[in-house]
Amino acid sequence: MGRKHIRARKHICLCIAGLILFSFSGCATLKDIEKRQAARKNLFHSRELLTEGNFNEALRENRKILSLFVKSPPGDEALFNIALIYAHYDNPEKDYKKSIAYFTRLIEEYPQSPEAEQAKIWVNVLRVIEKPKAKKVKIVERKTTNKNLIRSQKLLARGNYKGALKENMKVLDLPESSFRDEAFFNIALIYAHYDNPEKDYKKSLFYLSRLIKDYPESTLTEQARIWLDVLNVIEKSKQVDIEIEKKKKELTR
Known part of the structure; x- marks a missing residue:
């Protein structure tokens, strides 16, 4: 009888442990989903800011995403956006070298990203633009x-x-x-x-x-x-x- 009780207790403990792990896993997944949804909002907002010519705020929004998603999507989109902001012709603080650096980082850190091919094109163009200076x-x-x-x-x-x-x-x-x-x-x-x-x-x-x-x-x-x-x-x-x-x-x- 004693052994049966012990087995039953072990089984209950295992079930509880499993539920706790599942609960934590579920919370983590939910938090991850919420984080990604928030990042999507940031991306959308950054595009709005960019169309309004608010480059500094657009940069800030994308950097928020970048700090939360290191080497994981949508970090690639944030890198792409930052690079575009630095290359934007209307940006009074445009900096082609910084733009190239962010595009290059995107290519290296996210080789499979759909943005990677476009980033390669931009790097080539910006280098073409930079060459005449030298x-x-x-x-x-x-x-x-x-x-x-x-x-x-x-x-x-x-x-x-x-x-x-x-x-x-x-x-x-x-x-x-x-x-x-x-x-x-x-x-x-x-x-x-x-x-x-x-x-x-x-x-x-x-x-x-x-x-x-x-x-x-x-x-x-x-x-x-x-x-x-x-x-x-x-x-x-x-x-x-x-x-x-x-x-x-x-x-x-």
């Missing part, structure tokens, strides 16, 4: 070999986008010109320029595609491919912003 003289020498391109460069520096566009179009009007690839590239960048009041990413994509198709051997083709990828990413992000606006309207109904 090799300015070399680039100027290349561009000064054509009078129209010299004028377009000067006009662009003054913010005269229409004038710069016109000069590059003149080069395209010369079928035998050896500078047509450069003109295609310049036109694409003019249409993609953040300060251009008539910027048009679709036109930019068109001219980049023409460059790649018509001049596959050009030294600018690889850069054109990178820009093509980036502009496609930007176009997709526009769609995300539209969806955010739709949701905001739905919530206010």
Whole structure:
């Protein structure tokens, strides 16, 4: 009889222990779900802040996520957002080196993340942007070999986008010109320029595609491919912003 009681007590103890463990496990899972839901809200809020041009607050929201999710999703999204904020053309504190560092961290820490491929594209583009700072003289020498391109460069520096566009179009009007690839590239960048009041990413994509198709051997083709990828990413992000606006309207109904 005594042994039966002991066995029964052991069985009860094991059941209680199991229930306690299950309870703790359930609580942990619930907390994890709540934490992830909160992170999603932070991500959504950070996007809203970004569309409003509130870069510092958007950074803060993403850093909150990053502190809670180290090497686990949605930490990858937070890293991606931080990198984009530092690369954003309207950000008065933009820093391409920091942006590259965060994109690189994303690639290294989250190689399987859906954001990793886009991060690689951005790293390439930002490096392309950074290179002229170190090799300015070399680039100027290349561009000064054509009078129209010299004028377009000067006009662009003054913010005269229409004038710069016109000069590059003149080069395209010369079928035998050896500078047509450069003109295609310049036109694409003019249409993609953040300060251009008539910027048009679709036109930019068109001219980049023409460059790649018509001049596959050009030294600018690889850069054109990178820009093509980036502009496609930007176009997709526009769609995300539209969806955010739709949701905001739905919530206010």
